[in-house]
Each structure stands twice: as structure tokens, then as C-alpha cells.
Amino acid sequence: MPPCLICQTATVPIMDFGRMPIANGFLTPDEFASESFHNLRVGFCPACHMVQLTEQVDREKMFHDHYAFFSSTSRRMAAHFERLAAEAKELLTGRSDPFVVEIGSNDGVLLRHFSQAGIRHLGIEPSTNVAAVACEQGIRTISRFFDANLARELHQEHGGADLFFGANVMCHIPDIHSVAEGIRILLNPEGRLIFEDPYLGDIVDKTSYDQIYDEHVFYFSVLSVQRLFEKHGLEVVDVQRQDVHGGSMRYVLGHRGAHPVAATVGAQRNRELVQGLDRPETFAAFRARVERSRERLMEELGRLRREGKRVAGYAATSKSTTVTNYCGITPDLVEYISDTTPIKQGKYSPGVHLPVRPHEAFCADYPDVALLFGWNHAGEIMANEQAFQDAGGRWLVYVPEVKILS
Numbered sequence: 001m002p003p004c005l006i007c008q009t010a011t012v013p014i015m016d017f018g019r020m021p022i023a024n025g026f027l028t029p030d031e032f033a034s035e036s037f038h039n040l041r042v043g044f045c046p047a048c049h050m051v052q053l054t055e056q057v058d059r060e061k062m063f064h065d066h067y068a069f070f071s072s073t074s075r076r077m078a079a080h081f082e083r084l085a086a087e088a089k090e091l092l093t094g095r096s097d098p099f100v101v102e103i104g105s106n107d108g109v110l111l112r113h114f115s116q117a118g119i120r121h122l123g124i125e126p127s128t129n130v131a132a133v134a135c136e137q138g139i140r141t142i143s144r145f146f147d148a149n150l151a152r153e154l155h156q157e158h159g160g161a162d163l164f165f166g167a168n169v170m171c172h173i174p175d176i177h178s179v180a181e182g183i184r185i186l187l188n189p190e191g192r193l194i195f196e197d198p199y200l201g202d203i204v205d206k207t208s209y210d211q212i213y214d215e216h217v218f219y220f221s222v223l224s225v226q227r228l229f230e231k232h233g234l235e236v237v238d239v240q241r242q243d244v245h246g247g248s249m250r251y252v253l254g255h256r257g258a259h260p261v262a263a264t265v266g267a268q269r270n271r272e273l274v275q276g277l278d279r280p281e282t283f284a285a286f287r288a289r290v291e292r293s294r295e296r297l298m299e300e301l302g303r304l305r306r307e308g309k310r311v312a313g314y315a316a317t318s319k320s321t322t323v324t325n326y327c328g329i330t331p332d333l334v335e336y337i338s339d340t341t342p343i344k345q346g347k348y349s350p351g352v353h354l355p356v357r358p359h360e361a362f363c364a365d366y367p368d369v370a371l372l373f374g375w376n377h378a379g380e381i382m383a384n385e386q387a388f389q390d391a392g393g394r395w396l397v398y399v400p401e402v403k404i405l406s
């Protein structure tokens with residue numbers, strides 16, 4: 001089996017989703033013939049407990065000048081990052097001329113709060129189209145992939161960082177050792193690394209297999225994050241659950257011994273041991289639940305088609321690519337996907353080629369049922385779509401289980 005990307009131990013296979021297109025690769029019909037596919041396979045390392053993709057897609061195929069994910073599109077996420085910025089600014093009190101670095105800074109959804117406060121900052125964002133949006137707002141951003149070499153360059157040019165952020169990006173980078181080493185180089189002795197990513201414990205608990213796609217190379221737990229960063233002299237000093245992206249974990253780290261370790265770290269580790277995140281059997285049971293979820297979803301969509309009901313997808317998320325392709329959801333089952341992101345509208349979803357239509361099309365002619373691909377924003381979406389429900393529309397959800405909400 002392929003070696004673990006963290007410790008080189010042979011991984012145990014967990015799940016094989018088969019051939020998959022690029023999750024965020026929404027495309028036009030003239031691009032169908034040249035669409036790129038890869039194997040989506042997941043493995044578990046019995047030694048360091050890292051759950052990971054065992055085959056990776058070239059990063060340039062995912063992060064480029066037409067990256068389709070703009071962080072600020074979600075008001076909920078924008079508010080989440082505003083709160084993080086406010087809390088993090090407290091940590092800078094008393095520091096003269098502090099310096100804040102963020103990787104995967106996207107359109108500046110977090111850094112804008114430091115920029116507006118006149119705090120020295122730098123975003124590192126390889127997808128040039130989203131980086132350009134940040135630059136236009138005066139948020140200092142460079143379009144590079146972060147690694148240890150870049151960290152050395154930046155340290156020479158700017159000095160050390162007091163805060164180093166990474167939201168929903170650390171889990172994207174296969175050469176994570178180079179990133180961790182870069183952080184060790186760039187972080188000041190008293191500095192803090194704060195990062196958050198979808199949490200393995202939630203994925204297992206909710207059977208949210210749609211979190212698994214090409215960009216997400218790692219599925220972190222406290223157990224695996226500790227092992228990874230200790231190799232670079234960095235220590236997890238706090239962890240905090242976050243109710244975003246279907247369940248995330250925020251990890252706070254510092255140089256070993258620089259900060260006291262909060263009780264949350266040991267407590268969460270113990271919960272993970274009880275949940276079995278250190279054992280392959282847990283993931284065999286997860287696979288069985290995923291397979292059952294696929295059967296149930298296809299039964300439900302087949303029944304709706306037989307009854308002549310019109311079904312539309314709601315939110316053309318990256319996650320939806322795993323569900324539509326793994327389950328085989330073709331346009332005869334789901335007419336189109338409604339999405340508010342202009343760059344996706346008029347295009348087709350990766351692999352199964354469901355048309356993506358503007359939200360206005362959804363409102364103009366409601367379907368009978370909306371398949372909720374954006375389930376992680378269910379509260380916000382359902383509140384906004386009261387008129388759809390009032391008109392008799394119903395939601396089909398598949399996390400944590402397949403059911404039609406009445």
C-alpha cells in the first residue's frame with residue numbers, strides 16, 4: 001500500500017471512490033472531451049493515524065487563475081473570520097509592529113481585518129484570480145505556493161511572524177512537511193500558528209463522505225496533527241471545535257514549550273480514542289455506512305423520478321462533485337444545480353455534467369425537491385428559502401442520513 005505522507009508507514013485502504021474529475025472544475029461543453037480524471041482513494045496510517053488521499057492531483061490543476069471558490073461569498077464564513085480576527089488581535093497586544101501571515105488567504109476574507117487595523121500582514125495565495133480580489137482591496141498578497149523555501153525568503157525580507165494562519169488550506173497540501181518546516185522557520189519564538197480544517201471526528205460521526213475530494217489530501221484529528229507537527233518542534237497548545245464547514249477543528253500551536261498547553265488538547269485526544277480514530281475498524285465501518293448512504297440516495301432519487309417529480313441540486317459545492325460522481329447522479333435524476341457564484345453559472349458540474357443555473361432560475365420555477373449539496377449551511381439556506389418551502393418544495397438531505405425533510 002502507498003506509504004503515509006507523514007511517516008512513510010504503509011497505509012491501510014479505507015475507501016475507493018473510483019474515477020473522479022477535479023472537484024472545483026466546473027466546465028463548458030467544449031471542455032468536456034479534455035476533462036481530467038483521477039482515482040479518489042483514501043488510506044489510514046496505523047502508525048501516526050493520519051487519514052489521507054493515497055493519490056494526489058497536480059496542484060496546478062486545482063489552484064490557478066480561475067479558481068471557483070471565493071471565501072467571502074458566504075456571509076456566515078465572513079462573520080466567522082471576523083470573529084477569529086477579533087480574538088487573534090488580542091494576542092498581539094503589546095507587540096511592537098506585529099506581523100501576520102496567512103496561507104490560502106483567498107479573497108482576503110480574514111486578512112482584511114488586519115489590513116483595516118493597519119497591522120503588517122501578508123497573504124500567500126497561489127490562485128491568482130482570488131488573490132487579485134484581495135489586492136484590489138489593499139490587502140497585501142503574493143501569488144505563490146507556501147513551502148519552506150518561500151518561508152526562508154519571507155523571513156529575510158519581513159522578519160518573523162507573530163501570527164500564522166491557515167484556514168481550510170493546510171489539509172490541501174501533500175508536502176505538508178515543507179509547510180510545517182516553513183512555519184517553524186517563519187514563526188517568532190512567542191508566535192502562534194492558528195489553523196482550522198474539516199474535522200475527521202465529524203466526518204466519521206456524520207458519514208459526511210462528501211468532505212473527501214481532491215483538494216482535501218488530509219483529514220486531521222488531534223492525534224495526527226500532534227504527530228505531524230512534533231517532527232518540526234511545534235506543539236499543539238489548544239484546540240477548539242468550530243461549527244462551520246460541517247464541523248471543523250481549530251488548532252493553535254507554538255514552538256515547543258513556548259505556551260502552556262490547555263486542557264482541551266488532552267480532552268479531545270481522549271474523545272478521539274473513544275471514537276476509535278486510531279483504529280482501522282472505525283474506518284471499515286465508515287465505508288459500510290458510505291456505501292449504504294449511496295444506495296439510499298439513489299433509491300430516493302429513483303423513486304422521485306418514477307413519481308414524475310422535478311429535482312434540482314442546491315449549491316454547486318466542491319463536495320457535490322464527490323456525491324454526484326460516486327453515486328452516479330445524472331441529469332435525468334437531477335435537472336440542474338442552482339448556485340449564486342457567477343463564475344459557475346452557465347457551466348456544467350464536473351464529471352456528470354449537471355447544468356449550473358443562477359439562483360434566479362430556481363426561484364422563477366421551483367422544483368418539487370431540492371437536493372441540498374450545501375448541507376453544511378442548511379440553517380442559513382432554509383431560512384432564505386422559506387418561499388420555496390411555502391410553495392410546497394421539500395429538501396432532500398444525505399448528511400447525516402438520507403431523508404426528505406417535510
Ligand code: SAM
Pocket residue numbers: 063064067069071077103104105106109124125126127130144145146147166167168169172173
Ligand atoms: N482560507 C480560505 C477559507 O477558509 O475560506 C480559502 C480556503 S480555499 C478552500 C483553499 C485556498 O488555499 C485556495 O484559495 C488555494 O488557492 C490556496 N492554496 C492551495 N495550496 C496552497 C499553498 N501551498 N500555499 C498557499 N495557499 C494555497
